Amino acid sequence: MYETIEFEVKNHVAWVTLNRPEKLNAFNEQMKIEIKESLKKAAADPDVRCIVITGNGRAFCSGQDLQSVNEDTDYGEHLRKYYNPMIQQMAAIEKPIIAAINGTAAGAGLSLALACDFRLAHEKSSFIEAFIHVGLVPDSGNMYYLPRIVGHAKALELAILGEKISAAEAKDIGLVTQVIPHDKWNEDVTAFAEKLAHMPTKAIGLIKRYFNQSWDSNLQEVLGKEAYAQKIAGSSYDHREGIAAFLEKRKPLFLGK
Template identity: 55%
Template sequence: MELINYLEEAGVATIALNRPDSYNALTAHMLSELKHAFKKAESSSDIRCIVLTGNGKGFCSGQDLNEVPGDIDHGEMIRTSYAPVIKQMKACEKPIVAAVNGVAAGAGFSLTLACDFRLMHEQANFMNAFIHVGLVPDSGNLLFLSRLIGEAKALELAILGKKVQAAEALTLGLATEVIKEEDWDLACKQFASKLAAMPTQAIALIKRSLILTHLQLDAYLIHEADMQRIAGKTFDHYEGVEAFKKKRKPVFSGC
């Protein structure tokens, strides 16, 4: 891959956007590589957590407008370049952590919203920048955003297009944690390592269940029972119970 750095280490796959001179602005080629990277991490039996970050000073500044011709069909660009990446991410049953090291604007913001957790550098910020070029938020942005912070606040961020600094993001519930600069690398690594050491199948079933929370109660309770039946037969469940009984720390294997 040319525009994405991919590293597997100790159960964690780190995917880094690698166009630092443009604050990792997205291109069609980059998005294709990003989809491939997520697919690779999802299919690897060695990987139990995925981290998405950006090289350089920014996480991702959104679409590279220098690559967009004036007569482009924006809808077709979304369908062919962006939607496949978002679908790949949301179909992934492994936890995905956005390590937001700098600005995440436009579709870059959307990428963080498609992740399960958002760790923010204390100097990082989010911005729904679409309105500034006369476009609407895309790549699942408003769907994910309204679920996280409510419709009224999502509308505010989309129409006003203002920056959301890390402290405000934490208050709104957009950020999982805000991390000081001196702690950034170690704290991100520790967070990912903690997820990689958790019961992988239980996490997958939790993510699968959250997708179906639109169901009526009776249907959801049936689904819930099915998920619990699967979880109850895993080695990690037995290990957790044994560790509880013996008053020791469990060692989960992801099986």
Template identity: 45%
Template sequence: MSTVLSKIEHHVAYLSLNRPEKFNSFNREMALALQQELDKCMRDDDVRAVYLTGEGKAFCAGQDLAEAVDPNGPELRSIVHGHYNPIIERIRTIEKPVIAAVNGVAAGAGANIALACDIVVAKESASFIQAFSKIGLIPDSGGTFFLPRLIGFQKASALMMTGDKVSAEEAERLGMIYKFFADDAFEEESRKLVQNIAQMPTRALGYTKLALNQTFKNSLTQQLQTEEDYQHASGQTEDFGEGIAAFLEKRKAVFTGK
């Protein structure tokens, strides 16, 4: 059975990490499979949003340590360079919204892959753990980049050094995630969110994402120019024309992602 399950419904690509007996911890096979699925989402014009979750009780417990310590397996540098870095790059460069639906524990690389997504929602019973310090490693998968920007340097530093568990409720309070939902409402509410996003003007959302990527490095003047450029590009889309027509005609816009 595939280590990443995938299906497309109503313009949403549903991707599910599928090693539930290992709490969806990553091995090489699953890392490469997720890269391939994200590539397919990038190329497929029918896909207008991506929903990433996990099978079973966990979202993702990070790296499968059995592979990391296997003398015949990949070394740590190879795992980070070949497995995780390409996943983060794909999540941030695909010009479509990627929603992480955290259905259980998200630890180590699993937590940081979720935090790299555009929108993160979680079950009330889910938790986030920067587990690296507990085994003598540093946070990878973009953790040292995204977490300080989400919750501030001091809090991020403490969570990374202590390895403390963060509940979904606290993660929302800190600004680490967008929302948490009660366990019995999680699937319905998270799918409703991604389905609504998939009906939005996809190219404008993609340009929004690219502009947000650049704000981490740009000066104000540079970011204003970035906004100007992407606003011009958005104004050339069919969805802009539809949005204006719907506004003038006092009706709901029907966007096509073009």
């Protein structure tokens, strides 16, 4: 069905796997289109309650395939046509998205990881803001997400110096959620994803929505949005199930609705 990615749904988790291992999963136009389409499919599927993006081979994503651009390429138009719609699709999804970073995440590949809600890093993975090394600036949402995740000063350091950092260093600065050893990689990524998929994902979607909006809101506006969101969450099946499970001293069975 896809040329550059693999897509499957297992136990309420949609797995989107970048599949150009011979190119270190570098982006070409087809891959960007297919990622966006697969995410749209996962967002619309009521059986999907969590999404994982990962890569085949030894890289997560090495960024743009430079063989697919030339001196006549309009980079601004290229972003508007291919990268921006993909990142906007991710931002609109009210389901948890995990980047399972199995290897190198560089340039726009790092941007892809930053646009996810959680970043799980293989112990041998690495991260690099590679744009500066070819005289470009970070893109694909990188300038939005990176300073919000690691802070303004550290984001400037990473973007301007362009130095590679290890998984352990990424964890220390808050760039990744968890570092996973090689021999537990598949097991721990699956467990993390399936844990999220069985949480009250309607509430998770509301949390994502209003956390994102809080950056452009004052306290009074946030208080109003919290009240609105809590009304929705309080009317959900999962809230009723959570209360019932608490009173009955049992584990809740959340359905994401």
